[in-house]
Structures are given as C-alpha cells and as structure tokens.
Amino acid sequence: MADKNQLRVRLVTPDRILVDQTADSVEVPSSSGYLEVLYGHAPLLAELAPGEVRLHAGVRHESHRFSVARGFVEVLPERVTILAESAMKPEEIDLAAAQKELDHGHKLWSEAGDDAEKYAHANEIIREAESRLESNKEH
Amino acid sequence: MANVLDLRRRIRSVKNTRQITKAMKMVSAAKLRRAQERAIASRPYSAMLASVIESLKRRIEIIDPLTGEVRHPLLKTRKEKRVLIIVISGDKGFAGAFNSNIIKATMHFLDRNADKEIDVEAIGRKGRDLFHRRYPSAKFLEASEEDPRVRGQRQRAARIEVTGDHPHLLEKLSFERAREVGEEVVARYVHEETDAVYIVYNEFKSVIQQRVVVERILPIIEIGKHEIAAVEEMTPEERAEAGRAAITAGVTVEPGEREADIREFEDEAKKFGTSEVDYIYEESAASIFNDVLPRYITSQLYHAMLESVAAEHAARMTAMDSATNNASEMIDALTLTMNRVRQAAITKEIIEIVSGAAAI
Numbered sequence: 141m142a143d144k145n146q147l148r149v150r151l152v153t154p155d156r157i158l159v160d161q162t163a164d165s166v167e168v169p170s171s172s173g174y175l176e177v178l179y180g181h182a183p184l185l186a187e188l189a190p191g192e193v194r195l196h197a198g199v200r201h202e203s204h205r206f207s208v209a210r211g212f213v214e215v216l217p218e219r220v221t222i223l224a225e226s227a228m229k230p231e232e233i234d235l236a237a238a239q240k241e242l243d244h245g246h247k248l249w250s251e252a253g254d255d256a257e258k259y260a261h262a263n264e265i266i267r268e269a270e271s272r273l274e275s276n277k278e279h
Numbered sequence: 280m281a282n283v284l285d286l287r288r289r290i291r292s293v294k295n296t297r298q299i300t301k302a303m304k305m306v307s308a309a310k311l312r313r314a315q316e317r318a319i320a321s322r323p324y325s326a327m328l329a330s331v332i333e334s335l336k337r338r339i340e341i342i343d344p345l346t347g348e349v350r351h352p353l354l355k356t357r358k359e360k361r362v363l364i365i366v367i368s369g370d371k372g373f374a375g376a377f378n379s380n381i382i383k384a385t386m387h388f389l390d391r392n393a394d395k396e397i398d399v400e401a402i403g404r405k406g407r408d409l410f411h412r413r414y415p416s417a418k419f420l421e422a423s424e425e426d427p428r429v430r431g432q433r434q435r436a437a438r439i440e441v442t443g444d445h446p447h448l449l450e451k452l453s454f455e456r457a458r459e460v461g462e463e464v465v466a467r468y469v470h471e472e473t474d475a476v477y478i479v480y481n482e483f484k485s486v487i488q489q490r491v492v493v494e495r496i497l498p499i500i501e502i503g504k505h506e507i508a509a510v511e512e513m514t515p516e517e518r519a520e521a522g523r524a525a526i527t528a529g530v531t532v533e534p535g536e537r538e539a540d541i542r543e544f545e546d547e548a549k550k551f552g553t554s555e556v557d558y559i560y561e562e563s564a565a566s567i568f569n570d571v572l573p574r575y576i577t578s579q580l581y582h583a584m585l586e587s588v589a590a591e592h593a594a595r596m597t598a599m600d601s602a603t604n605n606a607s608e609m610i611d612a613l614t615l616t617m618n619r620v621r622q623a624a625i626t627k628e629i630i631e632i633v634s635g636a637a638a639i
Contacts, residue, residue, distance in 0.1 A: 152323055152324050152327060153454070154321050154324045154454045154578060154581055155317065155320060155321060155454060156320045157320070157323060182559055183558045184558055184559045184560075185331075185558040185559070185564075185567065186560070186567075187566075187567055187570055210574070212331060212567070214331070214558075221327070223324065223327055223328065223331070225574065225577075226454070226455070
C-alpha cells in the first residue's frame with residue numbers, strides 16, 4: 141500500500157460502514173449512467189441509481205462488487221464516499237425476495253392509471269429489483 | 280406467627296423469582312449491547328446526510344426570488360391545524376417506567392394541542408394497545424383489506440384518531456421497514472394531509488443519559504438540529520440506579536473504544552460534501568437536494584427507533600436489576616424471621632422440659 145495514487149473508498153449504509161479501504165479505481169452507478177473514478181478525479185456529487193459499485197484493487201485487480209440503491213456519491217481527488225440506503229454483496233441478495241419485489245413493482249405499474257407519482261414509484265421499485273437480480277446472476 | 284415450613288416455602292418462591300429477574304437482566308444487557316452498537320453504527324450515515332444537505336443548501340436558492348415561496352414542500356411551514364404524532368414505545372412490558380413515560384409525554388402533548396386535529400401513528404405494541412383503546416381508528420373510503428397501502432378518501436369522525444400502527448416494526452428493526460413509514464409520513468406532509476409531524480421517543484445517549492423527547496421532524500426548519508418541543512430528563516436517582524445495574528451486568532457506561540472509532544469517523548462525516556471546492560453536479564444541485572430531503576426524514580425516524588430500542592433494553596435491565604435486589608433483600612428478611620421463629624420454638628421446648636423437670 142505504499143502506492144500513493146490510491147483512492148480511499150467508503151461505502152456507508154444506515155446500518156454500518158460496509159467498506160473502508162483503498163482501491164485503484166471504483167465504478168459507481170450514477171443516475172445518468174455508470175462512471176469510473178480514478179485517483180485525482182475532479183470533485184463531484186451525484187445521485188446513485190440502482191446498480192453495482194465495483195471496486196478494483198490490488199496487483200491482481202481483484203474486484204469487489206456491491207449492489208446498491210438509493211443514495212449519493214461524493215468524489216474528491218483522493219477520496220470517494222458512497223452513501224446508500226441499501227447496499228449488499230451479490231451473494232447476499234435474496235433472489236426470491238427480489239423477484240417478489242419485481243412482481244409487486246409490475247403490479248403497481250399496471251395499476252398506476254394516470255397518476256404520474258405512482259408510475260415513478262413503481263418504476264423505481266422495478267429498476268431496483270431488476271438491478272438486484274442482474275447483479276446476482278453475474279455472481 | 281408463621282411457622283418455619285411456610286417461611287421456607289416463601290423463601291424458595293422468592294429465590295425462584297430472583298433467578299428469573301436475574302436472567303432477564305442479563306438477557307436485556309446482552310440485547311442492550313447489540314442495540315447500542317447498532318445505534319452508534321448508524322451515526323456516520325445520518326451525520327453525512329445532514330452535512331450534504333447543509334452544503335447543498337448553500338448552493339441553491341431555497342426561496343424562490345419571484346414569488347418569495349419556499350421551493351421544497353418539506354421546507355414549507357403551514358399553520359398547524361392538523362398534526363401527526365408518531366409514538367415510539369416498546370413492544371413488551373417489565374421495563375420499569377419506560378412505556379408509561381412515553382405515553383405520559385404523548386398525553387401531555389395531546390392536552391397542550393387541544394385545538395388541533397391530531398393523528399396518532401403508533402410504533403411499538405404497548406403504545407398501540409393503549410391508543411387503540413382510547414381513540415377511534417381513522418376511516419378511509421374504499422380501503423382494501425389485503426393491501427393497507429391502498430386507501431381512499433379520509434373521513435374524519437373524531438378529533439384524535441389513530442391512523443396506523445406498526446406492531447412488529449421494532450422486533451426486527453430494519454432500515455427497509457423504517458423507510459416505508461418514512462415515505463408514508465413524507466407523502467402525507469407533501470399532500471397536505473398534515474401540517475406538522477412530531478415524534479415522541481426515548482432518546483438514548485448512554486445507559487445513564489436518557490430522556491423522553493417530543494421532537495418536530497416536519498417541516499424541516501434547520502438541518503442537523505433537533506427541534507425539541509418537550510423533554511423529560513432522568514432523575515438523579517434513576518440515573519444512579521441505571522449506573523449500578525449497568526456495572527453489575529457488565530455493560531459499559533463510558534463510551535468504549537469502538538465508539539471512539541466511530542466518533543472520529545463522525546467528525547470526518549461532518550465534512551462530507553462540504554469541501555470548499557466547486558463540485559461538478561451530475562444533476563442540478565436542486566434536484567439532488569429534493570431527493571435528499573425525504574431521505575433525511577427517514578434517517579431521522581430510523582435513528583429514533585434505534586435509540587428507542589436501546590433505551591427500552593436499558594430500562595428493562597435497570598428494572599430487573601432493582602427487582603433482583605428487592606428479591607435478595609426479601610430473602611434476607613425472611614431468612615432472619617425464619618431463624619427467629621425456629622429459635623423461639625427451640626427455646627420454648629427447652630423451657631418446657633426444664634420446668635417439667637423442676638416440677639418433679
């Protein structure tokens with residue numbers, strides 16, 4: 141870890157500090173698409189979209205993945221802090237629960253009628269569940 | 280006077296009681312440790328959230344310069360005509376005055392706001408039971424049985440009504456469940472079903488530092504600051520009692536090493552998003568701001584619940600400790616009486632024998 145050009149990455153959820161380590165780079169799902177952060181990135185503040193945070197670290201470029209949803213990311217040149225209301229490792233994902241969420245979302249979506257707020261809510265649930273399922277599949 | 284056999288039976292029964300209260304105390308102590316850790320672990324998140332809002336607030340115009348109105352619905356203050364109060368009590372009894380303190384504080388609140396329409400949302404079984412007995416439930420048109428989230432027009436029948444309960448929320452407290460409550464509360468405020476939201480809960484700083492507070496969470500006036508409407512501190516006796524209970528149960532009163540770690544992190548967390556650099560915003564600062572505000576409410580609610588759970592265990596531990604002490608005292612007193620009765624019987628017999636011998 142003598143390498144100076146390392147990012148300090150933190151992933152914080154309401155329950156615990158999930159990750160606090162250094163990494164070479166980190167991929168973050170922002171609401172307008174994935175972005176990869178390297179050391180020295182310009183300060184940035186963005187909203188998270190449901191998706192995966194990927195940490196790349198070490199000589200062998202091993203990567204850690206976390207399925208996240210609802211939160212923010214703050215990027216500073218030497219530090220990345222991710223605040224997420226929900227974050228878990230792909231292997232922790234409960235497939236049945238995610239599938240149920242997805243069905244629930246679809247049901248809400250078809251029942252939403254012409255209420256924009258309900259549509260948005262349903263879409264959010266669907267996206268989240270889909271991202272979770274996806275993340276587990278890759279695992 | 281009671282005979283020796285009766286006294287011996289009493290002693291045995293009190294000993295059994297003492298064993299149970301002692302076991303309950305140790306169980307509460309273990310649960311308290313876990314709850315305390317969870318409450319502490321959730322602090323960095325809320326601190327970061329608060330600081331990000333704080334920094335965003337400086338960068339955007341909250342008040343529309345044209346109309347002079349506040350831009351975000353959660354920041355808007357209205358005249359308090361309809362109030363929602365969220366009561367966080369415990370699920371179980373045997374916790375000393377824990378539940379009654381919460382209920383008392385709520386009752387005071389209801390009395391003070393006699394001119395307003397009040398909705399009560401009860402979290403925790405004890406509070407729910409009481410308020411359901413006392414006040415009617417809110418009625419909604421076309422409410423469906425299978426999905427309580429679907430409900431139609433509200434029909435208010437009484438001034439104080441119970442709008443909902445969440446009896447098993449605290450048992451297995453998770454952020455997900457708290458979020459459901461938080462989102463509902465926010466929706467109700469945004470749709471102007473209520474003009475202010477208060478929570479009543481037991482704040483937990485440490486085993487010997489707890490208080491019942493009534494706090495206003497909506498509208499948001501100042502971020503990162505608790506707006507406390509009423510407060511009830513522990514009395515010095517209660518504090519001493521709690522301290523004693525904690526020591527005998529092996530729970531630390533002083534912040535531990537782990538807590539120091541978190542505190543350091545917390546200090547850093549306060550700087551989150553506040554660097555004096557110009558951030559690139561993926562979306563506009565205003566849009567991030569609008570998204571973060573409801574999350575802030577949820578995080579506050581979640582935090583209150585975590586603290587309340589910790590406080591409940593602490594209260595139960597203290598109550599069970601004093602019950603154990605009382606049982607010990609009672610056993611001592613009964614043993615003394617028993618010995619005295621036995622001795623009296625022996626003395627009496629000796630006198631009888633001696634005087635009988637003397638008579639011959």
